[in-house]
Amino acid sequence: MAALDRLGREARVAVDVVRAVVAFMRRVEAGAVGRLLTKDDSTPVTAIDFAVQAFVASRLARECDDIPLVAEEDSASLRADAALADAAVAAAGALVPDIDRGRLLDLVDRGAGTAGSRFWVLDPIDGTKGLLHGRQYATALALIHDGRVEVGVVGCPRLPLGQDVEGGVAVAARGRGAWWTSPAGSDAGPLAVSRTSALSVARVIRSWEDSHGDVERLGRILDGCGNRVPPVRMDSQAKHVALAAGSVDVLFRLPLSSNFRDAVWDCAAGALLIGEAGGRVTDLSGTPLDFSAGRRLVRNDGCVASNGALHEAALEAVRSSR
Numbered sequence: 001m002a003a004l005d006r007l008g009r010e011a012r013v014a015v016d017v018v019r020a021v022v023a024f025m026r027r028v029e030a031g032a033v034g035r036l037l038t039k040d041d042s043t044p045v046t047a048i049d050f051a052v053q054a055f056v057a058s059r060l061a062r063e064c065d066d067i068p069l070v071a072e073e074d075s076a077s078l079r080a081d082a083a084l085a086d087a088a089v090a091a092a093g094a095l096v097p098d099i100d101r102g103r104l105l106d107l108v109d110r111g112a113g114t115a116g117s118r119f120w121v122l123d124p125i126d127g128t129k130g131l132l133h134g135r136q137y138a139t140a141l142a143l144i145h146d147g148r149v150e151v152g153v154v155g156c157p158r159l160p161l162g163q164d165v166e167g168g169v170a171v172a173a174r175g176r177g178a179w180w181t182s183p184a185g186s187d188a189g190p191l192a193v194s195r196t197s198a199l200s201v202a203r204v205i206r207s208w209e210d211s212h213g214d215v216e217r218l219g220r221i222l223d224g225c226g227n228r229v230p231p232v233r234m235d236s237q238a239k240h241v242a243l244a245a246g247s248v249d250v251l252f253r254l255p256l257s258s259n260f261r262d263a264v265w266d267c268a269a270g271a272l273l274i275g276e277a278g279g280r281v282t283d284l285s286g287t288p289l290d291f292s293a294g295r296r297l298v299r300n301d302g303c304v305a306s307n308g309a310l311h312e313a314a315l316e317a318v319r320s321s322r
């Protein structure tokens with residue numbers, strides 16, 4: 001705990017906010033707060049996504065109001081769907097006192113901030129499909145400064161790591177380290193990547209969704225290095241936490257199309273966690289992720305993250321699989 005107390009003000013605010021979200025999500029999962037609604041378009045969004053974004057936006061505005069917020073959701077679908085908006089207001093009521101529809105819309109739209117020299121990045125519910133189907137999901141909050149991640153916090157209400165069988169919060173601050181802490185904040189243990197040094201026995205992790213990555217190419221990569229270990233499939237930046245904790249060794253994000261670019265909120269917090277736990281994160285060509293290009297990583301193609309020891313071999317395996 002003391003390690004977290006010594007972090008800078010923004011990092012401490014981020015940890016407090018994400019802890020509150022994890023506590024809220026446990027109550028949601030227990031059925032105490034409303035129902036999860038799903039919009040029927042291809043990526044699901046629930047009332048909970050908006051409620052969490054509104055809550056985080058309100059806390060950041062109160063405590064760090066000069067830093068813009070770049071977040072996944074906007075209010076368009078709330079404005080078009082009164083039932084969804086009502087459900088989001090009801091859910092947010094447990095987090096933001098006296099919230100009404102107008103305030104909810106304003107708070108959600110705070111996420112349209114400018115991705116300039118310094119900004120927060122938020123995915124309120126990363127892996128909404130995971131949330132809906134009983135798998136992993138996360139709340140990811142990061143602070144970007146001059147294109148680099150300074151603070152990364154990933155709350156994982158369902159991730160079984162160490163003794164916190166009911167989930168926890170992973171925290172990283174650039175140059176300071178990375179930790180896994182219980183939602184209540186009673187303890188914090190350092191996160192450290194694995195020491196696995198051969199790709200042939202590496203534990204690989206990838207998206208749960210086949211549609212989020214080139215599964216055939218991953219198969220070729222694993223065949224090429226004689227790896228017969230079935231990849232772990234997991235939604236959200238819970239993957240990055242698992243890698244930072246040493247539970248897996250390499251993460252591949254292999255875009256299905258050559259023009260797909262990841263959103264910054266799907267990578268930023270998790271990337272710093274892995275770096276500060278001793279690992280390495282690049283795109284498929286070995287270039288570091290560049291967070292100075294706006295809401296998407298337009299200068300990077302895909303992602304390879306590893307424990308560091310395996311990184312060059314993983315990049316070479318990617319090159320050979322083209």
Ligand code: AMP
Pocket residue numbers: 043126127128207208209211212213234235236237255256260263266
């Ligand atoms: P993951 O569970 O790692 O696949 O990450 C979930 C995130 O992937 C969601 O927040 C989506 O924004 C994002 N996503 C949506 N479509 C794609 C796609 N075609 N390829 C990669 N990621 C996607």
Ligand code: MG
Pocket residue numbers: 072123124125126127128
């Ligand atoms: Mg999301």
